[in-house]
Amino acid sequence: MTEHLLDVQGLNKSFGDNHVLRGVDLIVPTGSVTVLIGPSGSGKTTVLRSLNALEIPDAGTVRIGDVSVDFGAKPDRRQITELRAQSGMVFQSHNLFPHLSVLRNVTEGPLVVQKRPAAEVNAEALELLRRVGLAEKAEQFPYQLSGGQQQRVGIARALAIKPRLMLFDEPTSALDPELVGEVLAVMKDLAADGWTMVVVTHEIRFARQVADQVLFLDGGVVAERGTPAEVLDHPKEERTQRFLHRLIDPL
Amino acid sequence: MDQSTVELIRSSLGPLLEGMVKGTIPLTAISFVLGLLLALVVALMRLSPIWPVSAIARFYVSVIRGTPLLVQLFIIFYGLPSLGATIDPWPSAVLAFTLNVGGYASEIIRAAIISVPRGQWEAAQTVGMNYPTTLRRIILPQAARVSVPPLSNTLISLVKDTSLASTILVTETFRKAQELAGPTFEFFTLYMVAAAYYWAVCLVLSFAQSRLETRLDRYVAS
Ligand SMILES: Nc1ncnc2c1ncn2[C@@H]1O[C@H](COP(=O)(O)OP(=O)(O)OP(=O)(O)O)[C@@H](O)[C@H]1O
Ligand SMILES: [Mg+2]
Numbered sequence: 001m002t003e004h005l006l007d008v009q010g011l012n013k014s015f016g017d018n019h020v021l022r023g024v025d026l027i028v029p030t031g032s033v034t035v036l037i038g039p040s041g042s043g044k045t046t047v048l049r050s051l052n053a054l055e056i057p058d059a060g061t062v063r064i065g066d067v068s069v070d071f072g073a074k075p076d077r078r079q080i081t082e083l084r085a086q087s088g089m090v091f092q093s094h095n096l097f098p099h100l101s102v103l104r105n106v107t108e109g110p111l112v113v114q115k116r117p118a119a120e121v122n123a124e125a126l127e128l129l130r131r132v133g134l135a136e137k138a139e140q141f142p143y144q145l146s147g148g149q150q151q152r153v154g155i156a157r158a159l160a161i162k163p164r165l166m167l168f169d170e171p172t173s174a175l176d177p178e179l180v181g182e183v184l185a186v187m188k189d190l191a192a193d194g195w196t197m198v199v200v201t202h203e204i205r206f207a208r209q210v211a212d213q214v215l216f217l218d219g220g221v222v223a224e225r226g227t228p229a230e231v232l233d234h235p236k237e238e239r240t241q242r243f244l245h246r247l248i249d250p251l
Numbered sequence: 252m253d254q255s256t257v258e259l260i261r262s263s264l265g266p267l268l269e270g271m272v273k274g275t276i277p278l279t280a281i282s283f284v285l286g287l288l289l290a291l292v293v294a295l296m297r298l299s300p301i302w303p304v305s306a307i308a309r310f311y312v313s314v315i316r317g318t319p320l321l322v323q324l325f326i327i328f329y330g331l332p333s334l335g336a337t338i339d340p341w342p343s344a345v346l347a348f349t350l351n352v353g354g355y356a357s358e359i360i361r362a363a364i365i366s367v368p369r370g371q372w373e374a375a376q377t378v379g380m381n382y383p384t385t386l387r388r389i390i391l392p393q394a395a396r397v398s399v400p401p402l403s404n405t406l407i408s409l410v411k412d413t414s415l416a417s418t419i420l421v422t423e424t425f426r427k428a429q430e431l432a433g434p435t436f437e438f439f440t441l442y443m444v445a446a447a448y449y450w451a452v453c454l455v456l457s458f459a460q461s462r463l464e465t466r467l468d469r470y471v472a473s
Contacts, residue, residue, distance in 0.1 A: 054373055081379070089377040095370035099392045099470045109378030112388055141470045161378055 005030040005196045006165055011050055011060035011071075013043075020046050021057065022220040028165075028213075031194045035207040035228075038217035039243055044200040047217065048169050051198065052087045053080045065164050087165040088158030092174050094150045096142040102129065102153050103138040109161040121160075128156040132186050148179030152186055159190075166190065168199040202247060208232060216240045259437055263444050266427050271448055274423025278413045282345050283406055286352025293357035294364060295386075308357070315354025321415055323347050328419040344416040352409060359401045363394035396467040403460040407453050414449070424448055 006028035013021040020043045028034050036044045049055035050071075051062055059072040064086035069075045075083075097105050106125040110116045129135045132152040134145075142150055151171055158166060168187065172180040184206050191197060191210045201207065207214055207228050214231040216224040216239075224237045235241045296308035315323070328343040338346065367390050375385040417426035428445035432438045 052377060054376060081381070084376065085379055087377075089374075091370060091374065093370060095368075095374035097371065097374065097389055099396075108388065109380075112384060113379035143471060157374075157378065 003029060005065060006051070006198070007061075007063040008047075008051070009061045011047065011057050011062075013046055013050065013055065013057045020220050021050070021060075024060070024217070024220070024222055026198075026215065026222070028196060028198060031196055032212035033191045033197045033199065033210050035211040035214045036198065036200045036217055037202060037204075037207070037214060037231075037243070037247075038223075042217045043220045044217050045169055048089075048167050048198060048200055051165070051167055052084045052089055054089070056080075085161065086163055087167050088161055088163035090151070090154050090158050090166070090168045090171050092170040094142075094147075094154040096150055096153055096157070098142050100141075101138065102134065102140050102142065102145070105142065105153055106156045106160045109157070114161065125156070125160055128159050129153070131189075132156050133182070146179060147175045148182045151175065151179075151183045155183075155186055155190075164196065166195050166197045168197065168201065170200050170202070172201065172203060204232060204244075204247065216243065218243070256437070256440055259435065259440055260444055263428070263431050263441055266431060267424055267441075267444055267448055270422060270424035270427035270445075271452065274416075274421060274426070275410065275413050275449075276452070278341075278344055278348065278416060278421070278423060279406070279410050282348030282413070283352055283409055285345070285349040286409075287356055287360075287402075289349060289353030290356035290360050293353055294360040297357065297361050298364060312354050312357055315351055316358075320347070320351055320412055321418065323351060324415055324419055340416070340420045343419055344413070344421050348409060348413065348416075351412070352405060356402060356405050359398050359405065360394065363398035364390060366397050367393045396471075399460065399464055399467060403456065407456055410452055410456065411449055414445075 004027050006026065008024065008026040011021045011024040011026075012019075024043070024047055026034070026047070036047065038044050046055055050057045050060070051064070053062075053069070057071040061068060061070045061072075062083065063069075064083065067082050067086050069079050069083045097108065100108060103122070103125055106128060107118075107121050110121040110124070111118060126135055126138060129138055132155055134149055134152055134156070137145060137149065137153075142153065145153065154171075155166075171187070172183050175183065180203070184203060187197070187199070187206070188210055199206075199211075211228050213225060214228050215222050216231055216235070216237070218239050224231055224235060224240045230236075231240065232244065235244060293308045293311060296304050297312070299305050299308075324344065324347040327338060327347050328340065331338060371389055371393065372385060375389045380388065413423055414425035416423055417429060420426075424445050428441045432441040435441075
């Protein structure tokens, strides 16, 4: 494996006339955590979704491990599927499968797509649920869980396909404040275990404690990047300062 | 009720039951199952981003919904032979009812598929599913829940609509009633017996519908 698990060059994406990404570059060393911050509409979600081709950029390359896709060169379905298999995605609104039990949510990918043996998959899924603290909820349906628990199942589901990279899009911003901690704790755990993660979040404390690098996105470009100390505590760019100021003191 | 009417009702129960069991029920069941398969295909075609594909589906639905079922039935049975295609009564009826269910149910299925949030498609993609797998494992099970009530209506309508097959010589419940009524002139009595049979079948179906709805609702908060 290369030293940089994720390497993104020149991402460009327009929705109609709206030029949303204007050349985003991003390098994520293996085993490190990258936090994306930025104002609403700056393109954070679009960047993240481009990494597993939920959004197809107009141009730019994404390399995860040894799988590289050049979106400018009209990749075919097989390339996209292969790229997608490299990362697990955790959504803001968990998007759990409501008609499947918690366990089946986690096993669906490995069983149905990867066609791995059921006994092995079930054992692994239970282990993942134990890891996110939900082993005893395996047989429940998603609606029977709290928001924080649902989000943790979402994390287990993403881990179950054995991705190399974990992507999180504001995993705590739809949660009641008292449930945020349990989700961040699981993410911290993953980081400590050496998972490579790209996280869109406005949890500045989490970024300070866990991130290796912080990127501030504004208007579809990376306006500032560096260590948490650099970007969060001593931002050079005025727009970063303004953004952080608003975040800390919304009034 | 006089003695002869009671006797007539009793003697008609058997033949009309036979009309149900050998005519109405299999005609309904076969047409409904085939019609649902057709409807799924048409619904997916209508949702296709390729416009000629969705245009064909739209045209089909428009024709089916815009013309009377009786006319469709007559075109197939009495009309097609003049084009050189003669089809027996039974297959004609199955064909007509299948096409009819296909048209109506496709709109129900399409709406049900659209009602499943986009995030479900995306989550399925992120765990590696392709389009057919996503449809089969994630989307259709959820769409089924919302489409059971309207599809039940389609089924119940179909049970009653199959009586139209009597006009193309299919021996089903209503035609049996006509055959028995003809020589005796006891139209009222025999048609009432036939109506009772249809009603009974529809009651059973309504009951089955609510059972199924309860079952499919078990994964949503009440
Ligand atoms: N599917 C889409 N179709 C059209 N426009 C879109 C689509 N997705 C995103 N956009 C637009 O792209 C821009 C960037 O959106 P994006 O969701 O990436 O921002 P974000 O930084 O994640 O914002 P937020 O903090 O509100 O989540 C916005 O102007 C948005 O309206
Ligand atoms: Mg976003």
